[in-house]
Amino acid sequence: MITAPPPVEVEKNYINAEHGLKSWLLTQDHKLIALLYLISVTAFFFIGGLFAVFIRLQLATPTGAMFDSNTYNKVFTMHGIIMVFFFLIPSIPATLGNFLIPLMVGAKDLAFPRINLLSWYIYIAGGLFTLWVLFNGGVDTGWTFYTPFSSSYSNGYVIAAGLGIFINGFSSILTGLNFIVTIHRMRAPGLTWFRLPLFVWAHYATSVIMILGTPVIAVTLFLLVLERGLHIGFFDPAYGGDPVLFQHLFWFYSHPAVYIMILPSMGVVSEVISTFCSKKPFGYTFIAFSSVAIAVFGFLVWGHHLFVSSQSVYAGMVFSVLSYIVAIPSAIKVFNWTATMYKGSVRLTTPMLYSLGFIGLFTIGGLTGLFLACLGMDVHLTDTYFVIAHFHYVMVGGAIMGYLAGVHFWWPKMFGRMYPEGWSKLSAVIIFVGFNLTFFPQFILGYMGMPRRYAAYPAEFQVLNVLSSAGASILGLGYLIPFVYLIWSLKYGKPAGPNPWGATGLEWQTASPPPTENFEITPVVTTEAYEYSTEEVVHVG
Amino acid sequence: MDSNIVVAEHAQAAHRAVRHHFESAEQQRDASTVGMWVFLVTEIMFFGGLFLAYFAYRHAYPTAFASASNKTDLWIGAANTTVLICSSLTMALAVHCAATSKRMLLVVFLCLTLVLGSVFLGVKGYQYHDKWVHHEIPGQNFHCEGCADATHTPLFFSLYFGMTGLHATHMIVGVGILLVLIFQSWQGRFDAAWHTPIENFGLYWHFVDIIWIFLFPLLYLIDRSGKGLS
Amino acid sequence: MAAHDAHGHSEVGAHTQEAHIVPKRVYFLVFIALIILTWVTALVSRIDMGPWNIFVALFIAIIKASLVVFFFMHVWYGTRLTKMIVASGLFWLILLLFITMADLWTRNWMGVPGR
Numbered sequence: 076m077i078t079a080p081p082p083v084e085v086e087k088n089y090i091n092a093e094h095g096l097k098s099w100l101l102t103q104d105h106k107l108i109a110l111l112y113l114i115s116v117t118a119f120f121f122i123g124g125l126f127a128v129f130i131r132l133q134l135a136t137p138t139g140a141m142f143d144s145n146t147y148n149k150v151f152t153m154h155g156i157i158m159v160f161f162f163l164i165p166s167i168p169a170t171l172g173n174f175l176i177p178l179m180v181g182a183k184d185l186a187f188p189r190i191n192l193l194s195w196y197i198y199i200a201g202g203l204f205t206l207w208v209l210f211n212g213g214v215d216t217g218w219t220f221y222t223p224f225s226s227s228y229s230n231g232y233v234i235a236a237g238l239g240i241f242i243n244g245f246s247s248i249l250t251g252l253n254f255i256v257t258i259h260r261m262r263a264p265g266l267t268w269f270r271l272p273l274f275v276w277a278h279y280a281t282s283v284i285m286i287l288g289t290p291v292i293a294v295t296l297f298l299l300v301l302e303r304g305l306h307i308g309f310f311d312p313a314y315g316g317d318p319v320l321f322q323h324l325f326w327f328y329s330h331p332a333v334y335i336m337i338l339p340s341m342g343v344v345s346e347v348i349s350t351f352c353s354k355k356p357f358g359y360t361f362i363a364f365s366s367v368a369i370a371v372f373g374f375l376v377w378g379h380h381l382f383v384s385s386q387s388v389y390a391g392m393v394f395s396v397l398s399y400i401v402a403i404p405s406a407i408k409v410f411n412w413t414a415t416m417y418k419g420s421v422r423l424t425t426p427m428l429y430s431l432g433f434i435g436l437f438t439i440g441g442l443t444g445l446f447l448a449c450l451g452m453d454v455h456l457t458d459t460y461f462v463i464a465h466f467h468y469v470m471v472g473g474a475i476m477g478y479l480a481g482v483h484f485w486w487p488k489m490f491g492r493m494y495p496e497g498w499s500k501l502s503a504v505i506i507f508v509g510f511n512l513t514f515f516p517q518f519i520l521g522y523m524g525m526p527r528r529y530a531a532y533p534a535e536f537q538v539l540n541v542l543s544s545a546g547a548s549i550l551g552l553g554y555l556i557p558f559v560y561l562i563w564s565l566k567y568g569k570p571a572g573p574n575p576w577g578a579t580g581l582e583w584q585t586a587s588p589p590p591t592e593n594f595e596i597t598p599v600v601t602t603e604a605y606e607y608s609t610e611e612v613v614h615v616g
Numbered sequence: 617m618d619s620n621i622v623v624a625e626h627a628q629a630a631h632r633a634v635r636h637h638f639e640s641a642e643q644q645r646d647a648s649t650v651g652m653w654v655f656l657v658t659e660i661m662f663f664g665g666l667f668l669a670y671f672a673y674r675h676a677y678p679t680a681f682a683s684a685s686n687k688t689d690l691w692i693g694a695a696n697t698t699v700l701i702c703s704s705l706t707m708a709l710a711v712h713c714a715a716t717s718k719r720m721l722l723v724v725f726l727c728l729t730l731v732l733g734s735v736f737l738g739v740k741g742y743q744y745h746d747k748w749v750h751h752e753i754p755g756q757n758f759h760c761e762g763c764a765d766a767t768h769t770p771l772f773f774s775l776y777f778g779m780t781g782l783h784a785t786h787m788i789v790g791v792g793i794l795l796v797l798i799f800q801s802w803q804g805r806f807d808a809a810w811h812t813p814i815e816n817f818g819l820y821w822h823f824v825d826i827i828w829i830f831l832f833p834l835l836y837l838i839d840r841s842g843k844g845l846s
Numbered sequence: 847m848a849a850h851d852a853h854g855h856s857e858v859g860a861h862t863q864e865a866h867i868v869p870k871r872v873y874f875l876v877f878i879a880l881i882i883l884t885w886v887t888a889l890v891s892r893i894d895m896g897p898w899n900i901f902v903a904l905f906i907a908i909i910k911a912s913l914v915v916f917f918f919m920h921v922w923y924g925t926r927l928t929k930m931i932v933a934s935g936l937f938w939l940i941l942l943l944f945i946t947m948a949d950l951w952t953r954n955w956m957g958v959p960g961r
Contacts, residue, residue: 183637186647252654259927260647261637287938290658294665298778306755307774309669314754315680315768320672323946324665374941378949388956390949597639646925653928657935664939671943672950694888698881705877708868708918715867822918826911833887833903841894 088491088588103188104591109174110489111195116170117558119161119202124551126154131513131547134540139530147530148215149231155218160240161202163474164332167339168285169198169250171481172278174489176254178582178589179272181263181598186256194249201243208232208239217528219329222310222321226302234304237296244289247335251285254278263581265600269363272580272604273349273356276363277342280370284331284338287374292328295321319384326377334373336470337437338366340477341408344430347484348412350578351427352419355605358411365404372401382453391450398448405441409434424576425499429480432507436472440465443518458528461521464514472510479506479557486561487575491587492568498560506553512546579605645812652816656823659786663827666779670834673771680765682839684772687752687760689743693836696739697828703732704825711818714811719804722814726798729821733791740784744777753777776835783831786824793817868920876917883910 089106092098099107129150133141142150173191177184185191208214214231216224225233258271258279299321301307308314310321349356356362378386378394412434421427443465447453456462487493516539521527525536532540574583585594638644674681710725751759754770754777763769797817800806806814887906891899916922921932 177637185637187651188635188637190651248658252651252658255654256647256651259650260643283934286654286658287661287935290660290662291665291942294662294782297782298665298669301774301778307777308754308770309774309778314774315677315771317672317676319949320669320946323949324668327665327942327946374938375945378945381949385953387949387952389952390945393948592636649924650927650931653931657931657938660935660939661942664942667939668943668946671947675947675950690888690891694884697884701877701880701884704880704914704918705873708873709870712867712870712873819919822914825918826914829910829914830904830907832884833891833900833907837887837891837899837903839899840891841899 089591092591105173105177105185108191108195109170112169116166119157123157123162126150131544135544137532137534137537144530149213152214152217160243163336166478179275181581182261183592185253187253190249191253194246198246201239205239208235222318227311234300237300241293241296244293247285248289251282254282263598270604273345273362274342277338277366280366281335281338283370284335288328288331295324322381326380330377331373334369336474340474343477343481344433347426347430347480348415349605350576351422352416353607354415354419357414361407362411365407368404379448383457395450426480426484428503429476433476436468440468459521460517460525463527464517467514487571488587491571492564493571494560494564502553502556509546509549509553513543513550516542648812652819670775677768680768681772683764684769685838688836690836697832699732699736700825700828703729704822707818707821714806714814717807723801730794779831783827876913880910
């Protein structure tokens, strides 16, 4: 069914307000900056994905089909660094958050537009730096940079990679800073904290983690660079230092960083589920506060990464118990989403499919996290594929599913076009199937004792590894399909009205795509969030 | 975003214009104050990692820290702390002058802050040079005359250089910003109605001062009685 | 935590920057206190108090830092939000320091070398 796109009357919006490369590269409009991020984040996603392809190809046979051990070390390291620091952490906040937070709070822009643009340039600088490392031989430390291997023995470009991540950290800090100030100080009249969309609450919690955690990884990498570059010892026992201290500092950021990845996805899912059930989310305040609780508790549990290091056993016990506590706010969210759907008129649109996938996969990822939080159990499972499967269920099954749900949900708002519904649903299903086929076998592999980060494995593990590699190719296909049809939709998609999903929320009250100033008149909010029954949500004036 | 219009606005009303996305000057000012404080929180955590390393190793190797700390010059340290506190006073007074539209006094106090900050950095440089002469820089032919626990003594100096070095870097950045602010103050850019850059820079400068207030006792004042540990 | 955070003050207008002017006298008093405390801490460090030296030194440093934060940095006169931001920064710093130190403090309890 090929129909010529109906002629759209060309309205002034943020995309066509100005033309030329300069108008993009020097823009201070949060929506254009969000698009810049969207493009660059997608590029890094595919680069990181390429390394994932290499990993799965290598592991298709027990002896390793492609690389020697050294090269394989570099491959999984670059996969980790790029996916964690250059895709997952900026993914939702810098694209959807950047685009939507001013719209959702009824502001014309983020509080500091120039800082927002600066954060993108910093991100690009850090990213290029890291890519430069990649083309010059790479790093082989794993994304965790454990000392003393990283500081004294590794042959890779540790200093350069560390600097790339250090630089990139500032972009994350600036984004978080901008969000916090915007949410505190730029809300439209009448928009109280408890009328904010849950997406905004989730981003507030995320920003808190970005602000408080990122500087610690920055200083840790700074010390690592001093130790490696100038032999000013901090962590290497040869200099009298304590490698466990590095792990403490590293995980003080990197554990909460997992919540930087998952919290925004939870925000997206809260929006999507409420919209496609046309119901107020069950227990709004619980969902809102559970985001904040995750941000706070998330900072108390990092020691569970150190159970098999020489960390004190007593500290380990406390960290184990605290890790269980994080499950409570996470579970509250899952229960509330489920309760929202109960007796709702559920519409199975593409964003909803992704959100349902999110709930299932995140639940598996979260519950297996409890296995690992258990002090005794972790001794058996640590550094096995069980851990890999666990955090991919959270980061890919959780964070990326949420990201895709969000992209599909707000795509019509961002570009004013609908994407083909059939293709998008198909790809959602393909991703779900491919994902489970890739990572579920890894739980079993890990439980059977296959260690992570090895280029070869005993022959009895081959069947499960081949299953996993097969799943990865399905998953890869699943990611390519949206890439194609979303670009296609930019030109040929059906025009979307201001509110194609019948959602509440201020962002749906303005045109699609929104005008540069977001709202013609600053909106005044007089009702609670998610009032589906009320006819008039916003009184303009 | 219609940057042309904004640029034009800037040309007309210079700094004074409320940027287009704010409702009022109050909201704009408030936002930048909150933003500055949030930035300072990131700085707290940034230095926090170093403080953690300090406490961890001081706890583990008290003897090494005690004898190494005695290698620093207590009186130069105290004098330099005094210099830095003086610069904080002049900075506070500079903010006061900006808030009361006293242009000349503002320039004078900013210049005084600049001078005091530079004196601090100069003394710090002298101390670094001294450490270099005595081979007390870890990794560079390190040798500590009469230090107990030779294995762990370098850790103290690593932290000494890490912490004071990062602090000095912040000072150098501050001096750079001060030069710009002095120039802008001379041009009369700041007055009671708008002096946010002066105010925010003041917060930054005082923060750097606070870091030093902790560094001084932690690095210079361990076991000065000479009998506690060793 | 209400809407007036965002827009309630707009009518105050251009004079708002004068709202927080601290009398110069306060600055000088704080300055004198800081100088005195600096030399007190330097001199006190020469008295042998065993393990208490570090606590005295840190106590004085905390007083000095509080003086700077409250008066030079105007937090005393600041909004509730500013106070909250400062407090949360300190809270997280304490989390970082104390939780990690809790590991180091208890590491030798097992009596096994290396644990």
